[in-house]
Amino acid sequence: MGGMDGDISPNWGLSWWHCVATAAALWIGYKIWHYTLFIRSGIPGPLPIPFYANIKRSKEAFYICEQKWIEKYGKVMGFFSIAGPTLVIADVKMLKQMFIKEFNNFRNRGPVIFIQSARLRNMLINLKDQQWRNVRHTIIPAFTSSKIKLMTSALNECAEDVILQKLRQLDGEAVEIKKLYGAYTICCIAVAGFGVELHSQSENGNTTLAAFENNAKEFFSRQKHTKWLIMGMLQEYLPGALIRYFDIGLVSQASVNFFFDLSAEIFKERKEGKMQGTFVDFMQLMINAHQLEDEESEEGSGQRSPQGAGAIKVKLSMEEVVSQCVMFLMAGYETTSACLIFTSYLLASHPDVQEKLAAEVKTVMLGSQSNSVTLDLINKMTYLDKVVNESLRLYPPIARVTRVCTKDTTLQGLNIKKGTRIIAPSWTIHRSPEFWPDPLTFNPDRFSAENDSLNMDAFLSFGDGPRSCLGNRFALAEIKIALARILTEFRIEMAEDTPQTLELGKGVFLAPRHPVPLKFVPVA
Ligand code: HEM
Numbered sequence: 001m002g003g004m005d006g007d008i009s010p011n012w013g014l015s016w017w018h019c020v021a022t023a024a025a026l027w028i029g030y031k032i033w034h035y036t037l038f039i040r041s042g043i044p045g046p047l048p049i050p051f052y053a054n055i056k057r058s059k060e061a062f063y064i065c066e067q068k069w070i071e072k073y074g075k076v077m078g079f080f081s082i083a084g085p086t087l088v089i090a091d092v093k094m095l096k097q098m099f100i101k102e103f104n105n106f107r108n109r110g111p112v113i114f115i116q117s118a119r120l121r122n123m124l125i126n127l128k129d130q131q132w133r134n135v136r137h138t139i140i141p142a143f144t145s146s147k148i149k150l151m152t153s154a155l156n157e158c159a160e161d162v163i164l165q166k167l168r169q170l171d172g173e174a175v176e177i178k179k180l181y182g183a184y185t186i187c188c189i190a191v192a193g194f195g196v197e198l199h200s201q202s203e204n205g206n207t208t209l210a211a212f213e214n215n216a217k218e219f220f221s222r223q224k225h226t227k228w229l230i231m232g233m234l235q236e237y238l239p240g241a242l243i244r245y246f247d248i249g250l251v252s253q254a255s256v257n258f259f260f261d262l263s264a265e266i267f268k269e270r271k272e273g274k275m276q277g278t279f280v281d282f283m284q285l286m287i288n289a290h291q292l293e294d295e296e297s298e299e300g301s302g303q304r305s306p307q308g309a310g311a312i313k314v315k316l317s318m319e320e321v322v323s324q325c326v327m328f329l330m331a332g333y334e335t336t337s338a339c340l341i342f343t344s345y346l347l348a349s350h351p352d353v354q355e356k357l358a359a360e361v362k363t364v365m366l367g368s369q370s371n372s373v374t375l376d377l378i379n380k381m382t383y384l385d386k387v388v389n390e391s392l393r394l395y396p397p398i399a400r401v402t403r404v405c406t407k408d409t410t411l412q413g414l415n416i417k418k419g420t421r422i423i424a425p426s427w428t429i430h431r432s433p434e435f436w437p438d439p440l441t442f443n444p445d446r447f448s449a450e451n452d453s454l455n456m457d458a459f460l461s462f463g464d465g466p467r468s469c470l471g472n473r474f475a476l477a478e479i480k481i482a483l484a485r486i487l488t489e490f491r492i493e494m495a496e497d498t499p500q501t502l503e504l505g506k507g508v509f510l511a512p513r514h515p516v517p518l519k520f521v522p523v524a
Contacts, residue, residue, distance in 0.1 A: 099465030
């Protein structure tokens with residue numbers, strides 16, 4: 001009987017291990033099954049080994065890796081990123097359907113890696129669903145041509161103070177253009193965005209503009225290093241408190257705090273009427289959105305808004321106002337200065353294009369009373385528009401656009417599951433001979449209205465659809481004012497040590513890897 005007793009008493013230790021082993025086996029089984037998602041759907045891609053695709057992508061720039069994958073697997077390919085199942089779609093018809101017709105199912109952008117601060121989460125770029133709709137609908141009036149028109153005198157002042165005065169002093173000597181254009185775009189954001197006065201002095205004698213510039217550089221310094229890019233991706237999986245305590249986000253806490261404190265201070269002073277004058281900057285337009293009277297809110301009237309049915313104007317909280325101002329810096333600094341760097345380099349290496357452009361600028365400026373470049377004058381510079389577009393095609397500062405599928409949807413016959421992240425690889429599409437004959441040649445005339453083969457659906461530098469770049473008009477005004485002002489006084493030339501081909505970095509924004517010196521030679 002004793003033996004029998006032994007037989008029937010349950011062996012808890014063994015069962016416990018059985019449970020753990022079974023749970024582990026089930027979990028691994030589920031993971032394997034999950035990782036075969038694309039195989040089961042017949043979508044090609046690299047072997048779905050956990051983290052493999054991400055490690056491969058961190059070894060070379062993500063846009064180059066995506067380009068190679070598209071070449072290898074075709075226009076639609078899948079891989080598993082840290083953010084989950086990800087489809088890279090280089091089929092322009094599918095993308096158009098996703099960006100416009102099925103926008104409602106692809107309205108969100110997915111995990112954004114600058115999220116360690118709760119404050120940064122409030123930026124439009126990071127918002128989702130109804131909150132995104134309402135905030136975008138509320139702040140969109142700040143980005144219309146009429147508002148940008150009011151900001152052009154500030155942009156001209158920045159061009160004069162930061163670029164032209166420096167170039168006149170240099171008198172044709174080479175200058176590092178990353179620094180030059182970095183300082184200019186910061187000036188534009190500080191003055192036209194935050195309402196910082198151009199020649200302001202803070203109490204300790206440093207100019208506020210200089211403090212602004214230092215912090216902006218600090219703000220972006222980390223994203224150029226792979227270590228921080230990986231940390232940025234891991235943020236999705238780490239508790240916020242831990243990230244904040246060890247300050248392991250992609251942007252440094254100190255610089256985030258600087259910009260929030262600065263905007264909060266300006267916001268408060270303006271609200272309390274301590275600052276005199278009429279302000280035409282983005283900060284003021286946001287404050288107006290904060291002061292929106294209840295009767296002005298558009299509840300129920302958003303049916304025709306491009307953000308989709310149900311978008312309403314909302315009264316922004318102070319925290320939300322401040323967040324949108326910081327977003328101005330985040331979205332507008334590296335992007336705009338990169339475009340200026342690439343365009344100047346392309347002009348220096350294509351003197352024929354530069355000559356034609358300078359002739360256009362001079363002809364248009366002849367009719368102007370001052371050397372200030374207004375929006376009306378810019379609109380007359382049609383070749384300038386083509387030059388900037390062509391530069392943005394070859395070097396899109398944001399080399400890809402992302403969306404997340406929020407509901408199972410069929411795009412051109414392909415079933416896409418809810419939760420799938422989509423990458424529209426702008427870099428790859430912009431360099432595809434299918435849309436851009438002789439794609440590596442810098443040829444601004446391909447953007448001529450007469451060019452019948454021009455397909456603007458294959459131009460994604462500012463994204464597409466209701467979630468496309470909100471600041472494109474402002475950015476283009478900033479870029480064109482700087483270029484037009486430069487070309488009225490200088491000819492851009494390669495210096496002795498200017499690289500013959502541009503090596504690009506691996507950061508979030510497309511940028512030259514090394515300094516780019518150019519000469520700005522005064523013209524009579
Ligand atoms: C040459 C300069 C710029 C380029 C190439 C650029 C490019 C882009 C791209 C590709 C996107 C994603 C669009 C999409 O998902 O469809 C975007 C979004 C955005 N950009 Fe720009 N951008 C530039 C300058 C600016 C500036 C100066 C601002 C000023 C505030 C700005 C504000 C924004 C905002 C707010 C969004 C997010 C829109 C939303 O989520 O609704 N951008 N930009």
